[in-house]
Amino acid sequence: MEKEAAARRLEELRGEINKHNYYYHVLDQPRISDAEFDLLMRELLQLEKLYPDLVTPDSPSRRVGGMPVAAFRQVQHIVPMLSLENVFSPSELREFYLRVKRNLGIEDLSWVGEPKIDGLAVSLYYEEGTFQRGATRGDGATGEDITHNLLTIWSIPLRLKERITAEIRGEVFIPRQDFLKLNRQREAQGLSLFANPRNAAAGSLRQLDPRVAAERPLDIFVFSLNGISGVKPLSAHWDTLQYLKELGFKVNPLVSLLTDVEQIMDYYRNIESRRHELPYDIDGVVLKVNELHYQQQLGSTSRAPRWAVAYKFMAEEAVTRVKDIEVNVGRTGAITPVAILEPVLLAGSVVKRASLHNEDVLKEKEVMIGDEVVVHKAGDVIPEVVKVIKEKRTGQERAFSMPQLCPSCGKGLQRLSGEVAWRCLNPACPAQLIERIIHFASRNGMDISGLGESLARQLYESGLVKDVGDLYTLSREKLVQLERMGEKSAENLLEALDKSKGNPLHKLLVALGVRFVGERAARILANHFKSLPAIAAAPEEEITGLEEIGPKIASSIKHFFSQEETKRIIKKLEDAGVNFKEEPEKEEKKGALERCTFVLTGTLKDYTRREATLLIEAKGGKVTGSVSKNTDYVLAGENPGSKLQKARELGIKILTEDDFKSLIS
Secondary structure (H helix, E strand, O other): OOHHHHHHHHHHHHHHHHHHHHHHHHOOOOOOOHHHHHHHHHHHHHHHHHOHHHOOOOOHHHHHOOOOOOOOOEEEOOOOOOOOEEEOOHHHHHHHHHHHHHHHOOOOOOEEEEEEEOOEEEEEEEEOOEEEEEEEOOOOOEEEEOHHHHOOOOOOOOEOOOOOEEEEEEEEEOOHHHHHHHHHHHHHOOOOOOOOHHHHHHHHHOOOOHHHHHOOOOEEEEEEEEEEEOOOOOOEHHHHHHHHHHHOOOOOOOOEEEOOHHHHHHHHHHHHHHOOOOOOOEEEEEEEEOEHHHHHHHOEOOOOEOOEEEEEOOOOEEEEEEEEEEEEEOOOOEEEEEEEEEEEEEOOEEEEEEEOOOHHHHHHHOOOEOOEEEEEOOOOOOOEEEEEOHHHOOOOOEOOOOOOEOOOOOOEEEEOOOOOOEEEOOOOOHHHHHHHHHHHHOOOOOOOOOOOHHHHHHHHHOOOOOOHHHHHHOOHHHHOOOOOOOHHHHHHHHHHHHHHOOOOHHHHHHHHOOOOOOHHHHHHHHHHHOEHHHHHHOOHHHHHOOOOOOHHHHHHHHHHHHOHHHHHHHHHHHHHOOOOEOOOOOHHHHOOOOOOEEEEEOEOOOOOHHHHHHHHHHOOOEEEOOOOOOOOEEEEOEOOOHHHHHHHHHOOEEEOHHHHHHHHO
């Protein structure tokens, strides 16, 4: 293509990609498929590679992660990034509310309530509508230049819909489910785990190599604008938020305009009651005087504005004592230290154990047996020890050292190069074998109903099952010999085992527990190779050549299928009639929910939210976090939240779990 034609085409591509990026990442209303979007990006990258001088500052190619920077540059904020004053009780909130009215000398005052995202505050500088740089808060006056990492966040527009010069503030975060997935991936790779989504977001933005940030599921909500030139005249903070949306930014949909202290309290209680159903972590609400001229009149202290406050939730933390420290052996042989706690009520449930992740975390936090510790739990995240209260030590505490031998099989442990976890590499280790049986039967694996942890342990310890291949040799006569196993339970388990034989290949791949092979990789492998023998025989180069499959996964697959133990198990599965093939989905089923948007609320009986989401996506639909006029269905389980009421108000079809099963079948 000639350069002049390439320039025209690049302009078209940038416009198309930026438009569809806005629909997908800001409005959550994709207009084209991922495959179509990828084609546009591929064409853009090819043309820019051919004509590098035609690359523009707002090109979407800047999002894929460029070259690492040598160090973080210091950036002076045009307007200081102040902290917020915190309040923790209704009385403190009322005191703040009355103080503001007293200082202004007025009675009528409007407020804006916003969920307080538990992320990392950043400042984005735009010149003539084009993103120039971004920085952390730092000390409030000066922050670190993290432009190279912020460019990778797709919900940050590179070019605004108006040519303004301004500084925009926002909070970068990682959605909770994405955080859990990220930690699972890191655990499988032997890397240290992030403590919580906020730490993961902060760690991602403080990388010198933007390719790391580009691989992390970062997102942002913006909440303020400091105009310099070209900005539309604004008189209220509420108008500012609407203007930010018009410019192309993502603003939290739960912001609300409030008129008095009672509405503020209702808003706080409403957001607090919904905090665990939100897809991201929040730790309170932020309340701001709405009128901008009143904000200016109130001014700020050296640390915080006088016109805003953070009304924080009660921390989901508790203090308890470490009674002991034990180690767990996972199915891959990873040894995980676990604190055994004096029982403590935390986030609505009694906590008796908390993860210490690995030896490095244990040493960093200096946890000793007998210590009083702060334990934290957020949403679905496993409880963890946050810190030791060292000033309460009595001298009776005992240090803990990681064992040198596996507590299950007695074999020596090893710490492989580049990994943080100690591992038992004995393939016959009982603890690993039991964990593999549990994993094989899990919903993400072969989905064998009724086969949980206690039964898996019982089957192994009785000698009936030594590996997952033996599951399909079980009979009613063998099962009824087990303690607490009646005729009916035995029949149900055998039916579930028989049903599992028909699962598609990608389910079997997940169930086998090949290291680094999760659900996404399993689907890619199954769709490409179509059969288990083809995967086992595939050259490593062919596996690596698949999109999203790297050398580490390919090497793990080859190692797994080369083991004699694996070959014996696969032979048992084959003899039992387990399906080894991936059949193409019927076209009408694949698109049954094409372009349908779902919102989930409440607790489902037969699915986790993640499983329901995967089912919907497999049928061509998508799941979003909030109800709007663009929602097609709301799937309501037990104890639904306010999303159900909003769906009724908007006249959106509400599905029970049985309705949902009928729809997807």
